[in-house]
Amino acid sequence: MITRKILLSAILLSSASVASAQTVGGPQPAAQPQSQPLGGPVIDGICLLSREAIFANAAVGRAASARLQELTQAAQAEIDARRTPLETEARALEGQPDNAENRQRQEALAQRWQALQQSAAHSSREIDATRTSVMSRIATEAQPVIAEVYQQKNCGLLFDRNSALGGNFANDLTADVVTALDARIQTITFERERLPQQSEQSGADTAVR
Secondary structure, eight states, X not given: OHHHHHHHHHHHHHHSSSOSOOOSSOSOOOSSOSOOSOOOOOOTTEEEEOHHHHHHHSHHHHHHHHHHHHHHHHHHHHXXXXXXXXXXXXXXXXXXXXXXXXXXXXXXXXXXXXXXXXXXXXHHHHHHHHHHHHHHHHHHHXXXXXXXXXXXXXXXEEEEGGGOOSSOOTTBOHHHXXXXXXXXXXXXXXXXXXXXXXXXXXXXXXXXX
């Protein structure tokens, strides 16, 4: 029965229709590690930095994450508002006689589900594009701050802290960069990116076959 496939599509759509909560930086350790399993001497001129921890801990990163959460919830609400009446209609068609009129209603409903699934996928891409754009803006703001702290610490090389397996982290610049970035910028304003609609095949295609 087409209606059973429609209801299955409803379950799949409700479980992951837009996107999970989006943040500028995922969960990160504190900007300055308190201890490391390996020690060793401080190596002059070699410094460490975690961009992810900057995004997660700086005030502007936290503000951006909160705003992205708002945009994600709004996008999800749009999909939910369209999904609810379709679920109701799909349940109403369950158990109805298999005649030409009901088959036509089922086919029309399946097409509406397909359109909704495509809209959900499009919204997810827009949220991802927004997140990418915001991270780029914050990175641009952070770059001169990183350069300033780098010079203050007399660094000669800068490595990604997240790729270090251990050692002496005394030359970790992350905490200083977060402090300096907070002094430079506290928040950021942006709206959801709008992307052109794409002609695409959806998993809902199988619901009408």
